[in-house]
Amino acid sequence: MDWLNAIVQGTLLGGLYALFAAxxxxxxxxxxxxxxxxxxxxxxxxxxxxxxxxxxxxxxxLALIVVVPAMAAIGYALQRGILNQTxxxxxxPPLLVTFGISVILxxxxxxxxxxxxxxxxxxxxxxxxxxxxxxxxxWLPVLTMLVAIAVIAGLQWVFYRTPLGRAFRATSDNQDxxxxxxxxxxxxFGLAMALALAVTAIxxxxxxxxxxxxxxxxxxxxxFGFEAVIIGGLGNLWGTLAGGxxxxxxxxxxxxxxxxxxxxxxxxxxxxxxxxxxxxxFPRVAA
Amino acid sequence: MPEPILxxxxxxxxxxxxxxxxGVDLSxxxxxxxxxxxxxxxxKSTLLRSIAGLMRNGAxxxxxxxxxxxxxxxxxxxxxxxxxxxxxxxxxxxxSVEENLLIGGRIKRPxxxxxxxxxxxFPILKERRNQASTSLxxxxxxxxxxGRALMSNPDLILFxxxxxxxxxxxxxxxxxxxxxxxxxxMSAVIVEQDISxxxxxxxxxxxLQEGRVSLEGATGEISREAISRAYFGVE
Ligand SMILES: Nc1ncnc2c1ncn2[C@@H]1O[C@H](COP(=O)(O)OP(=O)(O)O)[C@@H](O)[C@H]1O
Ligand SMILES: [Mg+2]
Numbered sequence: 001m002d003w004l005n006a007i008v009q010g011t012l013l014g015g016l017y018a019l020f021a022a023x024x025x026x027x028x029x030x031x032x033x034x035x036x037x038x039x040x041x042x043x044x045x046x047x048x049x050x051x052x053x054x055x056x057x058x059x060x061x062l063a064l065i066v067v068v069p070a071m072a073a074i075g076y077a078l079q080r081g082i083l084n085q086t087x088x089x090x091x092x093p094p095l096l097v098t099f100g101i102s103v104i105l106x107x108x109x110x111x112x113x114x115x116x117x118x119x120x121x122x123x124x125x126x127x128x129x130x131x132x133x134x135x136x137x138x139w140l141p142v143l144t145m146l147v148a149i150a151v152i153a154g155l156q157w158v159f160y161r162t163p164l165g166r167a168f169r170a171t172s173d174n175q176d177x178x179x180x181x182x183x184x185x186x187x188x189f190g191l192a193m194a195l196a197l198a199v200t201a202i203x204x205x206x207x208x209x210x211x212x213x214x215x216x217x218x219x220x221x222x223x224f225g226f227e228a229v230i231i232g233g234l235g236n237l238w239g240t241l242a243g244g245x246x247x248x249x250x251x252x253x254x255x256x257x258x259x260x261x262x263x264x265x266x267x268x269x270x271x272x273x274x275x276x277x278x279x280x281x282f283p284r285v286a287a
Numbered sequence: 288m289p290e291p292i293l294x295x296x297x298x299x300x301x302x303x304x305x306x307x308x309x310g311v312d313l314s315x316x317x318x319x320x321x322x323x324x325x326x327x328x329x330x331k332s333t334l335l336r337s338i339a340g341l342m343r344n345g346a347x348x349x350x351x352x353x354x355x356x357x358x359x360x361x362x363x364x365x366x367x368x369x370x371x372x373x374x375x376x377x378x379x380x381x382x383s384v385e386e387n388l389l390i391g392g393r394i395k396r397p398x399x400x401x402x403x404x405x406x407x408x409f410p411i412l413k414e415r416r417n418q419a420s421t422s423l424x425x426x427x428x429x430x431x432x433x434g435r436a437l438m439s440n441p442d443l444i445l446f447x448x449x450x451x452x453x454x455x456x457x458x459x460x461x462x463x464x465x466x467x468x469x470x471x472x473m474s475a476v477i478v479e480q481d482i483s484x485x486x487x488x489x490x491x492x493x494x495l496q497e498g499r500v501s502l503e504g505a506t507g508e509i510s511r512e513a514i515s516r517a518y519f520g521v522e
Contacts (some may be wrong), residue, residue: 163389163393166382166386166389166390167390167393169379169381169382170379170381170382170390172381173379173380173381173382174377174379176341176361177373177377177379178379178390179340179341179360179361179362179365180339180340180341180361180362180365180370180371180373181362181365181390181391181393181394181435181439182362182365182366182393182394182439183362183390183393184360184362
């Protein structure tokens with residue numbers, strides 16, 4: 001039962017990791033950009049959520065109404081103002097620039113919020129749980145997983161069922177030809193980053209409700225998100241959810257064997273999968 | 288004499304340090320079908336890509352309906368009413384046949400072309416509309432590429448080697464469809480390696496050689512010898 005419990009809790013933890021990863025996956029899929037600042041943007045969203053809950057006195061989940069559009073706007077401005085200029089044949093400039101943004105964000109957050117760990121108060125939601133077949137499930141992890149599934153399904157729908165998604169896929173296929181279709185790629189990329197950071201906002205709020213956070217934890221969230229994307233296979237959103245779950249389960253099982261092994265077990269499973277299937281478990285079939 | 292819908296003045300184009308066009312002067316009249324011929328590497332695709340906004344050119348080197356468009360981005364040029372059927376078809380592999388057509392119709396200019404009209408022109412595409420564009424034969428892919436360009440209802444359509452790599456019978460099908468396309472008053476520029484194909488549908492012809500216009504004239508008035516001289520550069 002203990003092992004089953006570890007697997008179930010790990011699965012639910014995977015929902016959070018999938019939320020970390022979905023934005024990364026989307027950005028890489030549309031514009032081949034690896035965003036090193038992604039983890040710090042998640043932390044930024046958590047702080048924006050904190051400020052919103054304190055300033056307006058609302059529940060953290062209600063703060064989403066403010067933080068999601070705010071992060072989307074930041075994403076669009078960041079893409080059009082800075083990141084678009086770094087995109088080209090060379091992969092290095094976007095890596096360096098997003099690394100720089102990561103450093104700047106961390107320092108700015110330190111300046112504004114100090115290094116003290118913070119946490120959002122979600123009241124009863126934090127501890128409420130229910131029994132299921134002998135297991136005790138927390139409402140928060142269950143809700144996180146449900147939201148992750150909804151987010152992935154929503155992104156999937158946008159990608160494959162809407163004109164915006166068609167524009168994303170076309171631009172990803174061939175930027176020049178997409179431009180001939182009247183798509184301004186600078187704008188399309190801006191919209192993709194806006195959507196990615198809207199998802200990041202959700203990830204940041206669930207992170208900030210679940211655990212305490214401080215300006216330095218972005219790097220770790222980036223790694224988890226990155227591992228989930230790679231395990232699941234690049235360009236496959238449902239694969240990203242599966243990758244998050246595999247990572248979460250690996251971590252909880254590792255922690256069960258020895259509490260110090262939690263993170264290590266996740267990394268080892270990631271490396272093993274990478275060694276056996278370099279393209280991840282469910283790569284989008286190349287055209 | 289009708290106003291030209293498009294003209295270029297001293298058009299130059301570069302790939303990094305390499306100059307591909309050396310001062311091309313060209314005009315396309317309203318409603319005319321113009322052919323551009325020339326050997327491989329002469330600069331035909333570069334010329335069409337420049338007109339469509341995919342190359343960096345001087346603002347005043349290209350004018351469309353009297354407006355300088357040389358410095359505009361491709362999406363801005365497309366919105367003004369120029370569509371390119373690119374060399375090698377270049378469909379979007381992630382999009383189905385119908386999605387390729389729909390994205391061509393993102394620019395909603397008024398005109399006769401719609402999904403239905405394209406399916407009427409190329410009925411096979413309607414049957415295949417939910418298939419991946421990569422699953423089609425070369426000729427069918429070319430039909431999608433042409434349909435995709437028509438969907439924006441352009442005033443000027445540029446065809447880059449639409450017969451390249453296709454079987455003669457398919458080429459005939461596609462060329463048979465051309466009058467139905469340009470008959471509605473649309474202007475067209477056709478780039479072809481196959482000289483007789485190009486001459487059979489056009490009223491005027493330009494020959495490019497190493498980035499320069501080596502010959503220009505009405506299709507009926509130019510001799511075969513003049514063409515081969517302009518084409519190959521032999522005296
Ligand atoms: N992407 C490119 N980079 C560098 N040179 C190019 C590129 N595309 C074409 N060229 C060169 O420009 C010249 C004209 O090419 P192009 O316009 O494709 O000729 P055509 O379509 O008449 O065969 C050729 O010498 C070709 O090698
Ligand atoms: Mg060519």
